[in-house]
Amino acid sequence: MSKNKDRVCIIGGGPAGLSAAMYLEKKGYENYVIYEKLNKVGGKCWSPKLKVKHNGVEEERSFETGAIMGAITYHAVSEMEEFGGYYHKGPDFKPGEPNMRREFRKTTGEVDHPFEPKVNFSVKKLLGLVKLKKQMKKLNKLMQTKYVGYDCYGHLGIAKGEYYGISKGVEGYCGATKETSFPNYIKGTNPNLKDLALPFSEFCKKNGIEEVQRIWIAPFTSFGYGFFDEIPTALVMKYLDVTTALEFVNMKLWTWQDGTQEIYEHVNKKLKHPAKLQTEVIKVERKDNKVYVTTKDKAGKETTEEFDKLIVTTPLDYFAKYADASKEEKELFSKIIHERYIDYIATFDEGKSPVISGYLVENMVPERLGHAMVYYNRWQHLGNDCPVTVYALANHTGSKDVTYEYTQKTMDEDMAKVGFPIKDKLFAQEVYYCPHVSAKDYADGWYDKLEALQGKNNTFYAGEIISFGDMEDTCAASKDIIGRFF
Numbered sequence: 397m398s399k400n401k402d403r404v405c406i407i408g409g410g411p412a413g414l415s416a417a418m419y420l421e422k423k424g425y426e427n428y429v430i431y432e433k434l435n436k437v438g439g440k441c442w443s444p445k446l447k448v449k450h451n452g453v454e455e456e457r458s459f460e461t462g463a464i465m466g467a468i469t470y471h472a473v474s475e476m477e478e479f480g481g482y483y484h485k486g487p488d489f490k491p492g493e494p495n496m497r498r499e500f501r502k503t504t505g506e507v508d509h510p511f512e513p514k515v516n517f518s519v520k521k522l523l524g525l526v527k528l529k530k531q532m533k534k535l536n537k538l539m540q541t542k543y544v545g546y547d548c549y550g551h552l553g554i555a556k557g558e559y560y561g562i563s564k565g566v567e568g569y570c571g572a573t574k575e576t577s578f579p580n581y582i583k584g585t586n587p588n589l590k591d592l593a594l595p596f597s598e599f600c601k602k603n604g605i606e607e608v609q610r611i612w613i614a615p616f617t618s619f620g621y622g623f624f625d626e627i628p629t630a631l632v633m634k635y636l637d638v639t640t641a642l643e644f645v646n647m648k649l650w651t652w653q654d655g656t657q658e659i660y661e662h663v664n665k666k667l668k669h670p671a672k673l674q675t676e677v678i679k680v681e682r683k684d685n686k687v688y689v690t691t692k693d694k695a696g697k698e699t700t701e702e703f704d705k706l707i708v709t710t711p712l713d714y715f716a717k718y719a720d721a722s723k724e725e726k727e728l729f730s731k732i733i734h735e736r737y738i739d740y741i742a743t744f745d746e747g748k749s750p751v752i753s754g755y756l757v758e759n760m761v762p763e764r765l766g767h768a769m770v771y772y773n774r775w776q777h778l779g780n781d782c783p784v785t786v787y788a789l790a791n792h793t794g795s796k797d798v799t800y801e802y803t804q805k806t807m808d809e810d811m812a813k814v815g816f817p818i819k820d821k822l823f824a825q826e827v828y829y830c831p832h833v834s835a836k837d838y839a840d841g842w843y844d845k846l847e848a849l850q851g852k853n854n855t856f857y858a859g860e861i862i863s864f865g866d867m868e869d870t871c872a873a874s875k876d877i878i879g880r881f882f
């Protein structure tokens with residue numbers, strides 16, 4: 397039997413699971429099943445359609461409860477777009493398209509212009525910006541020289557001072573050539589890469605580039621990925637590599653007209669075997685060189701099926717609870733930590749909603765846990781009637797968690813203080829977000845230990861933990877795993 401006849405089980409119908417299926421098909425594997433516990437695919441790319449008023453007429457528009465944006469570095473997502481036949485808008489947006497413009501505000505509501513020297517001019521501000529520009533240049537150089545090799549998906553070898561993975565580079569950007577750009581693998585030894593285990597604030601201090609945190613903080617912390625005194629640099633710089641960060645600064649971002657969920661709905665429709673919805677995996681048993689997967693459907697019926705291989709794209713710390721996890725799996729997966737990211741879609745009284753998205757940078761520090769950090773107005777041309785999504789973090793290493801209720805209340809108060817008192821909430825949620833390991837476990841080689849388990853018991857691990865918790869890194873991780881192991 398040729399190996400592409402193997403029967404493969406994929407747990408999870410999010411970006412990681414669907415991209416795994418797409419890459420399996422591209423390799424000639426047609427005997428696979430995707431199990432998804434919800435009644436939709438896309439996972440954390442969830443884009444409900446809501447009615448909004450425009451010029452007195454009610455229209456249906458997509459809103460985002462999860463993923464919103466991409467950039468030129470979204471290579472694997474582009475492959476998904478191509479497969480599904482559904483494409484992004486941007487970076488230049490036309491009227492009638494969702495928009496990614498944003499402003500900065502003080503928590504008192506005043507519009508802030510931290511990067512415009514001429515607005516509220518002072519010598520101190522000017523000198524600060526000159527320093528920032530110098531340090532940005534220095535960081536770009538450091539990442540291309542001292543930290544060469546940082547710019548690939550995943551974390552293989554980093555703790556040992558090595559690198560191996562698919563390049564995230566874009567030819568012509570930040571020194572990337574055709575050979576060192578996506579989808580080529582890059583490989584090498586660079587002991588300096590061990591520094592990527594350090595929390596990002598320590599890494600910046602070590603390299604004399606503390607000011608750059610002012611650029612990285614808004615697209616990182618406000619998007620729920622944690623605070624710079626706790627998160628290993630590797631996570632920060634693999635998601636917001638210099639190219640991607642500059643695209644954020646220059647507002648060269650992508651978004652999707654009908655929402656990110658549509659990328660995955662389109663892919664799912666094109667797959668030979670679309671995901672089996674409302675089918676939750678509740679048990680996994682691996683024995684006699686086979687994998688036995690038990691699912692429960694919406695009627696509560698339990699079914700066990702036999703597979704040759706298993707791809708887990710769902711949280712591994714949960715997997716250890718319903719699978720026959722080995723001692724090594726249990727030990728490794730118990731080290732996984734995640735962010736508690738809370739968001740809601742709010743409506744406002746007429747004339748009281750923000751007309752543009754906004755960052756509240758003062759709230760992006762651990763001392764302000766539970767406070768609103770960013771609000772997102774997707775349909776800016778609709779004027780003052782548009783619902784807006786508001787976001788906050790509820791945990792930080794070394795601080796006491798704040799509750800869901802406290803966070804919601806604090807976010808409401810913050811929005812009122814900024815000048816946008818919310819009227820109703822159309823949707824609210826807390827998300828298991830950005831699974832990762834501590835700086836210490838990263839330095840101890842957690843990722844190389846996980847790599848050593850890939851394929852044991854016919855089990856492969858994909859999803860957010862492998863590289864980073866965004867659409868691109870999860871899809872690219874599937875590309876890598878299918879490419880190397882199937």
Ligand SMILES: Cc1cc2nc3c(=O)[nH]c(=O)nc-3n(C[C@H](O)[C@H](O)[C@H](O)COP(=O)(O)OP(=O)(O)OC[C@H]3O[C@@H](n4cnc5c(N)ncnc54)[C@H](O)[C@@H]3O)c2cc1C
Nearest residue numbers: 408410411412433439440462463464465677860865866867
């Ligand atoms: C508020 C928010 C904003 C975001 N913004 C962005 C952004 O702008 N850009 C970006 O690139 N990314 C963004 N992300 C992150 C991005 O959405 C995720 O990283 C991505 O969806 C991860 O894909 P995944 O398939 O690994 O996991 P998920 O999306 O979590 O999908 C996992 C799937 O597995 C299913 N599942 C879980 N357990 C089981 C089980 N036992 N049996 C069967 N099915 C199961 C779940 O229901 C889910 O559908 C954002 C996320 C959120 C929440």
